[in-house]
Amino acid sequence: MTYGVRIALLLWIGAAAPLPAAGQEGAGGQAATYDKHFFDRTQPSNAYEMVALLPGFTLVEGDGDVRGYSGAAGNVLIDGQRPAGKTDTLGAILKRIPAARVARIELIRAGSASHDMQGYALLANVVLAKAGTISGRIEAEQALYRHGRRGPRFSAQATVDGHGRVLDLFGTVYREIDDEHGFGVRNRFASDGAPLRLARYAQPEGADIAQATLAYRQPLFGGTLRLNGLVQDKRKFADIAYAVTFPAPDAITGSEREHARTWEGGLRYERALGAANDLELVGSYRSVATVGIDRETSASESSLSDERANASEAILRAALRHHRGDWAIEIGAEGAINILDSRNALIEDGDPVLLPQANVRVAEHRAEFFATASRPLDARLTAELGIRYEMSRLSQTGDIDLVKSLAFWKPRARLIWTPTPNQTLRLLVEREVGQLDFGDFVGAASLTSGTISAGNADLEPDSLWRIEATYERRFGAGSFTLAARREWISDLVDQLPVVADGTVYDAVGNIGAARRDIVEASLKWPLDGIGAKGVVVTADLVARRGRATDPSTGERRPISGDLPVEARIALTHDIPAWKLRWGGSFAFARTETAFKVEEVEADRLAGRLDLFVEYRPDARWTFRLFGKNLTDSPATRTRDIYAGVRGDSALRYRELRVLRSGRYVGLTVQRSFGG
Structure with a gap:
């Protein structure tokens, strides 16, 4: 019997395992409820570990660095609402919620009338017990x-x-x-x-x-x-x-x-307006003050880099959701004011060095209007249509004075087909528009790498059209998900040369059209069906292939910062009779490459193994012993440095940096109190 046939047979046996009674599909496949009994055999210690066990669901943290609220929101709700703040990650919040406080978790599918999906096909709602x-x-x-x-x-x-x-x-x-x-x-x-x-x-x-x-x-x-x-x-x-x-x-x-x-401070208010409408108001304010001082000294020279920045963001968002019959409609608007005031300086051997556009103040006033409508077309088919319109006004003062206005339409269409209760196919077509990183407007120096980058005031946000197909297969308490997508990118934000005062600098800028193909696969496989009681295997894979035209060489090459492959496999084994839980994970090697003007930098992190064992003598005490990076894997950075702009210059040298942090171990002790 070949290896492939054996794997297929094991998957078939796992798929034949019955669904635990704790996981109940809602009407029309729109929701599933997993109560505490669903998680009994795996003994999770917090809400984060419980969410990780949901069939077909993958946690998306959101991005707290994204300006505004829409793009920053993740795909987990707590008591039906998202956290109003942006600094705390979803993972950190969920890890602070003991499993004993979770009454149930609802898995909500697109088309729900009562929740703001924020473009996600799935949401997990963690409902807390009193x-x-x-x-x-x-x-x-x-x-x-x-x-x-x-x-x-x-x-x-x-x-x-x-x-x-x-x-x-x-x-x-x-x-x-x-x-x-x-x-x-x-x-x-x-x-x-x-x-x-x-x-x-x-x-x-x-x-x-x-x-x-x-x-x-x-x-x-x-x-x-x-x-x-x-x-x-x-x-x-x-x-x-x-x-x-x-x-x-x-x-x-x-x-x-x-x-x-x-x-950071924020508020969220929700209220039902009659039987068919819900109102949601969100407001938040965040301020971050940063001071960075880098120094480097040798027998013959010294350097100092001083970077100071003050950033703030104020957001106000309102949404009205209407649900009547089969229709779920949401309309709303969001406004945000973002400000960055940055001052950078470089001093070498006591003398200041000119940094292009080192003192810049950037202010953005942005508004977004959105509308989404969804309804079942029949018992197995649901359609969702959405449209967003974003407009913003950016102003820069300091070393450069510039004002620009931007406006974009961002439509989305999703079709969800559930041919059987345990299978779902989702098709998505949408347009997305990126956000400009205010830091890219400011020149800066890196003493560690010995480079100076210029700010670029002429940046435009990139945009893309995406088409995506996702297949989800649920079997018992497990699932397999496969997604494939293609992205057509306009005005890709990458690295390009900028000339200031006759000197060529590396900068972030728009380099033209690009294309990216992505395949994602996720497996959650409880092995009870093949006799390994309490053992759960999870595996995740993301493969990317992007192509863009290099502005320095004119040749086609990958997109800077894209990871060609990310892969991880993990196993946990719960032994309730011993009040014990142990497991481990292995993250496969990954490489990230940046194509700069005068260099190509590749960072490779070798495969890493982590292990843990957890003992809970009673409901209040938890002891967790862990070992991480047990393979003592190196982090390798390779820099090919050219004499000038790549494509027109010869290679000056290759720099190879290999670092090891070493294996490390730790002990965590938790003590719960109260009801």
């Missing part, structure tokens, strides 16, 4: 790294629930270590392979973070009001050291420090 008057959890963690580094963490969360008014408080202080940096070599070689410079190199990186959040909920005027606030202090650090051994001994030291302070 807590006791006071409940919460305390967590302590210590991770031990190579070279004596430590990663301590202390967190505390408390919920006060009284007469419909719920207050959630959370605070944490911790140090995170970047395990993609560490200790190794950084060597340079000529085009014929001869060594030009050999050096031992160290670049350990991390961040010290303190954060406090508050969330409050209460009934108000027949609806529900939610308030949230966040304060975060984040101090990144990197200590850099070269020990050059060839061609002559030399020592270079450096440091990178960045201090970011974030304040």
Whole structure:
């Protein structure tokens, strides 16, 4: 029997496993409900692990860096609503919710009349059980790294629930270590392979973070009001050291420090307007102040880079949802004001160096209007149509004065076919428009790489048309999902040369049309059907192939920053009789390439293995021992540096940097209290 036939047979056996009674499909396949009993055999410790077990569902965090609210929202609701804030990720919020607090999770499919899908085909709604008057959890963690580094963490969360008014408080202080940096070599070689410079190199990186959040909920005027606030202090650090051994001994030291302070507040109000309408109002404000100081010193020279930025965002959004009969209609509008004030400076050997467009203030006033309508065409077929219109006005002052106005239509059409209760096919056609990164308007220097980039005031957002087909097959408590999409991109934002004062700089800009093909596959496979009780295997794969015309060489090449392959496989094994849970995951090697004006930079992270074992002697205590990067995998950066613009210049040298952070282990202790 061939290997492929064996895999097909095992999948068929797994598919024959009956669906647990805890997972109930709603009418028309629009929703499924998974109560606490569905998760009993897997013993998840928090809502994040529970969401990861939902058949056919993959968590999308959203992007907190996206301006406005629409593009930043993820695909998980908590008690029917998304968090109003943007700094805290969905993953972090879900990990703070103990599994005992989750009453059930609803898997909502596109076409629902009661929820803002935000363009997603699936939403997970985590419905919380009523807590006791006071409940919460305390967590302590210590991770031990190579070279004596430590990663301590202390967190505390408390919920006060009284007469419909719920207050959630959370605070944490911790140090995170970047395990993609560490200790190794950084060597340079000529085009014929001869060594030009050999050096031992160290670049350990991390961040010290303190954060406090508050969330409050209460009934108000027949609806529900939610308030949230966040304060975060984040101090990144990197200590850099070269020990050059060839061609002559030399020592270079450096440091990178960045201090970011974030304040955020938000509100969300929902109210039913009669039997067929729901109103939702969202408002938020966020401010981030950042100071970054980089230094590099050798026996003969010194450099200092000083980057300071203040960014703010104010958002107001209103949506009205109408549901009558088979129709679900949503209309709404969103407005946002975003401001970035950035000041960058470079000093070499005590003298300032001119940075193109280093002092810039960017302000954006943006509005978006949207409408979505969906209805079942028959018992198995649902159609959804949507349209968004976005307009914005960008103004730049400082080293350059420029005002531009932008406007875009963004239509979307989705067709959902459910030929059988356990199979779904989704077809999607949509247009998307990207957002400009305000940081790309500002010139900056990197001492670590020895490069200067220019700001580009003439940037336009890229846009694309996407067509996508997704097949979802559910079997028992497992699922297999396969998606294929093609994207036709206009005005691709990538790297291009910019000339300032007669000097060619690398900058972010529009390089023309491009195309991207993506295939995604996801498997969630409980092995109970083949005798491995309590074992769940998950696997995820994303393959991309993009093609664009390089502005430096005129040749076709991949899109900068695209990962050709991302793949991960994980296994968990729950043994309730022993109050034990263990598992591990392996992330396959991945490579990211950036095609700059005078260099090509490729970052490769080798495959990594993580393992854990978790013991819960009772409902209140949890002990988790973990080991990460057990393969001691290297992070390799290869830079091909040219004498001038690529395509017109010869290769000056190749730089090879190989860093290892080492294996590390840790222990997490959690203690729950209250009801």
